[in-house]
Amino acid sequence: MGTGRDDPVQVRSQYHADLDRVWGSLVDLAELARTAMVRATAALADADLALAERVIGGDALLDARRRDLEELVFGLLATQQPVAGDLRLLTAALPAGAGLERMGDLAAHIARAARLRYPDNAVPVELRDTIAQMGRVAAELAGDLATAIGTRDAELAAGVPAGDDAMDTLHRQMFTILLAPSRDQRIETAIDISLLGRYHERFADQAVSVARRICFILTGRQPAPDRDT
């Protein structure tokens, strides 16, 4: 007893190790999304083509990690009978993982905007501060998520929507500057900035959505609906 492959104690301990892998996988995804946003923000600020390429190329890793997470969760649902908190983890890990992967996509879109205008800077001088701040807020949200998931801290996760409010304020400020009559009225710039603003806004929205899933896993309370921007 206690040594066989089908020993119930070992089977349970493998199950718990697998649940930890689900948590670990979510932390990894959040960290990857954070790093992608930090780098995309720098690539945009400095018109740094090599860094932009790194973010764009790195997105495949997030996609692969999300697929690994789905397979792991699917396998656990198929072979175990998870209940209560474990079941919440397994069911909410799927949309949380999808949200984190999407955050990586959006960081890659920002990097693509930097690449598209290289060697020019995609962002006109008067908007650089605002866009850089949006990037910093986005990266911080992803960092908070990674920490909240890693330490299973529902309170920290519950604080993520406040960061999204900061993003909305910056987003409005961005449009005010973009529409100021004094500035250069190039259509390409208006298109680039509208879309860049959208990518940052959606990154933050996804962070809020993931944070709500994490709160649900940890507390069992259904998250309030997303704001759907």
Next chain:
Amino acid sequence: MGTGRDDPVQVRSQYHADLDRVWGSLVDLAELARTAMVRATAALADADLALAERVIGGDALLDARRRDLEELVFGLLATQQPVAGDLRLLTAALPAGAGLERMGDLAAHIARAARLRYPDNAVPVELRDTIAQMGRVAAELAGDLATAIGTRDAELAAGVPAGDDAMDTLHRQMFTILLAPSRDQRIETAIDISLLGRYHERFADQAVSVARRICFILTGRQPAPDRDT
């Protein structure tokens, strides 16, 4: 035997009825997303404020239906031990439901763009045809999804990406017209159209993503990764 509340035959038959409710819920969501897109397209084409409001107000129904679906799936995962195709349905119904709800959000965003510029038309004359076509393609994709889910037709679901290609072509055409040097160069218009294009594009992307989930449920083959636009 055969009449008691805990009779195994009745329990199984309740289980199968619940699985049918999951399918039915996905059909409803796809139908709601399709209707929202049809109406949003008309609201935009005709600067129809009442219709725009109807789409915006109707979005709460999609959100509620998605939450109902999640609760149903969660309950089934907690109380049954679904395997194979049933398990695929239950796990893939969550991201599919999320994608369909998101399609409704995007239709509501299009309706908001119509409302924002009312009584003006949000779309300049030279772009109306293209944007209306984008709306029609989007609505058709949602309609194909509803039919594919309703009839459990993997082949029809597998055809959805081809519709997304049509959307990408229209989206490029939209930018060509927007950037034509001859046209009115208003920054507001460039912003509106960039975002409208994005909403349509994302609606189609989500339709592809949902279609892949449906193929997975029906065939057991993992869908190819999304293109992440």
